[in-house]
Amino acid sequence: xxxxxxxxxxxxxxxxxxxxxxxxxGSMMLYLxxxxxxxxxxxxxxxxxxxWVASTRSRLAWFYFTAVIIxxxxxxxLVAKHSGWVNLPxxxxxxxxxxxxxxxxxxxxxxxxxxxxxxxxxxxxxISYLEQQKAxxxxxxxxxxxxxxxxxxxxxxxxxxxxxxxxxxxxxxxHKNHVSAYEIEEIAATCRRLVGSMGEIVWSLSPENNSxxxxxxxxxxxxxxxxxxxxxxxxxxxxxxxxxxxxxNEQRRxxxxxxxxxxxxxxxxSKAQNISVHGELEKDMLRFSVxxxxxxxxxxxxxxxxxxxxxxxxxxxxGGQISFESGLKKGTTAAYYFQL
Amino acid sequence: xxxxxxxxxxIAPIMSLTLESLAIIEDDDTIRNYLAEQVQLxxxxxxxxxxSNAEDALxxxxxxxxxxxxxxxxxxxxxxxxxxxxLKIIHPQMLCMVLTVYDKPDTVFEALKAGAVSYLLKSxxxxxxxxxxxxxxxxxxxxxxxxxxxxxxxxxxxxxTNEHFQLLSRREKEIVEELARGYRYKEIAEKLFLSVxxxxxxxxxxxxxxQVNSRIEALRKTGLI
Numbered sequence: 001x002x003x004x005x006x007x008x009x010x011x012x013x014x015x016x017x018x019x020x021x022x023x024x025x026g027s028m029m030l031y032l033x034x035x036x037x038x039x040x041x042x043x044x045x046x047x048x049x050x051x052w053v054a055s056t057r058s059r060l061a062w063f064y065f066t067a068v069i070i071x072x073x074x075x076x077x078l079v080a081k082h083s084g085w086v087n088l089p090x091x092x093x094x095x096x097x098x099x100x101x102x103x104x105x106x107x108x109x110x111x112x113x114x115x116x117x118x119x120x121x122x123x124x125x126x127i128s129y130l131e132q133q134k135a136x137x138x139x140x141x142x143x144x145x146x147x148x149x150x151x152x153x154x155x156x157x158x159x160x161x162x163x164x165x166x167x168x169x170x171x172x173x174x175h176k177n178h179v180s181a182y183e184i185e186e187i188a189a190t191c192r193r194l195v196g197s198m199g200e201i202v203w204s205l206s207p208e209n210n211s212x213x214x215x216x217x218x219x220x221x222x223x224x225x226x227x228x229x230x231x232x233x234x235x236x237x238x239x240x241x242x243x244x245x246x247x248x249n250e251q252r253r254x255x256x257x258x259x260x261x262x263x264x265x266x267x268x269x270s271k272a273q274n275i276s277v278h279g280e281l282e283k284d285m286l287r288f289s290v291x292x293x294x295x296x297x298x299x300x301x302x303x304x305x306x307x308x309x310x311x312x313x314x315x316x317x318x319g320g321q322i323s324f325e326s327g328l329k330k331g332t333t334a335a336y337y338f339q340l
Numbered sequence: 341x342x343x344x345x346x347x348x349x350x351i352a353p354i355m356s357l358t359l360e361s362l363a364i365i366e367d368d369d370t371i372r373n374y375l376a377e378q379v380q381l382x383x384x385x386x387x388x389x390x391x392s393n394a395e396d397a398l399x400x401x402x403x404x405x406x407x408x409x410x411x412x413x414x415x416x417x418x419x420x421x422x423x424x425x426x427l428k429i430i431h432p433q434m435l436c437m438v439l440t441v442y443d444k445p446d447t448v449f450e451a452l453k454a455g456a457v458s459y460l461l462k463s464x465x466x467x468x469x470x471x472x473x474x475x476x477x478x479x480x481x482x483x484x485x486x487x488x489x490x491x492x493x494x495x496x497x498x499x500x501t502n503e504h505f506q507l508l509s510r511r512e513k514e515i516v517e518e519l520a521r522g523y524r525y526k527e528i529a530e531k532l533f534l535s536v537x538x539x540x541x542x543x544x545x546x547x548x549x550x551q552v553n554s555r556i557e558a559l560r561k562t563g564l565i
Contacts, residue, residue: 188465191463192463192465195441195442195461195463198442199442199443199444202442202444203486206445209486213521214485214486214489216521216522217485217486217489217520217521217522218485218486218522219522220485220521220522220523221484221485221522224522224524228524240521
């Protein structure tokens with residue numbers, strides 16, 4: 001649009017330039033006609049443009065309006081003078097010149113105003129962009145802080161608890177006259193479990209492990225470790241091709257730990273002969289179940305304690321659900337799911 | 341040098357393994373002595389060499405290699421992986437195992453590229469450590485799904501770069517992909533109609549290719565090839 005304005009300005013000024021100098025009335029007539037045509041077409045274009053700008057109701061419109069009015073007035077005066085309607089004691093030349101100058105000034109003013117408007121717009125956009133960036137950075141920092149707190153809590157719960165047990169078991173052992181190999185093996189076993197926990201925490205924090213596929217692979221290995229020497233027949237049905245589904249650190253860790261805890265309970269307490277673990281991805285729901293054909297348990301007086309409470313808490317953190325179907329001697333099915 | 345320590349549990353000799361020599365490079369005295377004791381109790385080793393740092397080990401093993409060497413990764417001075425790298429250049433047939441505190445996949449992978457064929461957590465029970473030594477001697481190599489994934493990545497890159505690089509055979513690719521999904525040797529062997537031993541051999545070969553590629557990469561960086 002800017003270029004149209006320049007073109008119009010030039011177009012409008014053009015007729016005022018005395019480019020034909022002649023004394024003969026013929027060339028004078030030609031000059032007049034050309035002048036007239038140019039002027040009229042210019043006016044038409046200007047009016048059109050003016051109407052368009054006026055529809056935006058901006059201050060710019062007034063500038064253009066004024067410029068066009070002056071052009072019209074000058075043209076009208078010139079035409080009147082040449083056609084002899086009015087006798088004005090001014091020479092067309094200086095009159096035309098004055099008109100041209102005034103028109104140029106007003107056009108320039110209009111263009112400058114436009115530039116100014118553009119600049120202000122750009123600044124406003126930049127400021128809003130910077131504000132957006134700031135908001136994003138804030139959000140990232142808050143998320144990082146929340147994650148750090150979560151990690152600290154996991155370390156405290158897992159590692160802290162384990163170390164406390166070791167301390168107490170060691171203390172108990174030192175106060176005895178002779179220490180049984182069993183007690184020391186308990187300490188060693190707890191230590192090994194802690195090393196495993198550390199490995200798990202490191203795994204769950206590594207960004208390259210954030211796909212569901214990776215979780216499934218790691219879970220398969222961990223469950224094998226729990227089950228392969230348990231003397232129980234087992235099956236693992238885990239989603240093999242989960243595409244590009246990604247999980248958050250919290251989701252990975254909680255799902256892994258809940259599954260491991262359920263399997264561990266089944267191995268230790270259920271006296272089952274068969275255990276099966278199923279996992280499925282249905283659109284954006286992850287559904288898992290751990291089934292055993294053992295002696296079942298009664299949820300109320302169960303060996304709930306920390307284990308089950310932990311499980312429920314972790315599922316709650318995921319915004320998911322867990323339900324147990326069990327009866328004495330009927331085996332147990334734990335079904336749990338959450339939405340990604 | 342033999343220290344007497346109260347053993348925590350007695351393990352019945354579970355293997356009939358005879359080694360010419362075995363070396364342990366570990367700076368923590370308790371761990372080194374414990375390992376030494378377990379090895380002596382259960383493996384018939386003609387010569388057991390103990391080192392508390394890489395420099396001593398390099399000095400001794402350069403001239404006289406051991407059949408199997410256990411490297412601690414964290415050592416004062418030169419670290420275990422670098423030590424292994426150097427010794428493998430001189431004695432490529434030496435079997436190297438790394439001992440780590442956590443099996444962090446990055447560390448283990450570096451060790452594998454440098455020449456290890458096995459890795460162990462230091463906190464593993466003596467029983468399992470001895471089993472691992474036997475496995476290594478018999479040509480087997482452990483692997484986890486995370487390591488398998490790193491292997492896949494490493495070979496995926498190589499396919500595009502240098503013509504000297506070794507590629508995985510189709511069989512090896514199949515095996516490593518199943519491993520990356522967390523399947524056990526037995527499951528993979530069944531699925532691919534192989535024996536478990538064959539799967540183990542393939543894994544060992546994959547590690548060796550990894551080492552070769554890693555060495556080629558190092559040479560390429562120095563501009564020699």
